[in-house]
Amino acid sequence: MHSASDLLFKTLGDPTRRAIFEHLATGGERNVRALTEFAGVSQPAVSKHLAALKLAGLVRDRPEGRETHYSVEPKGLAPLIDWMEHYGAFWRDRFDRLETLLNRMDQ
């Protein structure tokens, strides 16, 4: 298990948050008002989702006057792309431990 991918999965585990993220990924930069209209939940709720996505490194914000515009941070998805490799590393590590145990069981 890898803490970066754990945070990412936890963050994207919320369906509304995931929908907002995918909307940004496919539709490009949006402000909070546009995202609130899309998500169909309250503006404070959207702001909270955006804060969580930002904390996980999945979105970046760009203030412009009184507005804040949000867009996807592509690098934030790296843990997801590497996720299979992390699981692979996890199992290889456990196989090492299994082999050590099997050698010990001989004695």
Place this chain on the structure above:
Amino acid sequence: MTTADTATRTLVVERMMQHPPEKIWRALTQGPLLEEWLMKNDFQPVVGHRFNLRSDPMPQWDGVIDCEVLAIEPNKRLAYTWAALGLESVVTFTLTPEKGGTLLRMEQSGFRQGSENDRYYQGANYGWQKFLGNLEQVLAKLS
């Protein structure tokens, strides 16, 4: 050997072990031995038995994996579900006798959204599977 097939999302780890299948089977199915190389557990080699694998908690994760035994073929094959962080997969161990030992194969496949029993499940109408399936397209648009 490790391969990760992104199309079917199947992870395979294989290793030639210089030990007979019977001995490896014990390490896969006896709780105290399983704990020594995998995780703390309440595993029992009974089809339908639900158990947990427990690792150290992390800030974003309690370290608990929910499992259910799906298949038991002594000294040959063991399969159980593996649910953590809202994703459910199936882990299958296959033991094949070879000259001088055993080929041990671990296949983890079918990563999909967890069931309602999963504490991370949030009634999503928006599946993980679809999300993971769309990921490559999303990334292509971004680059």
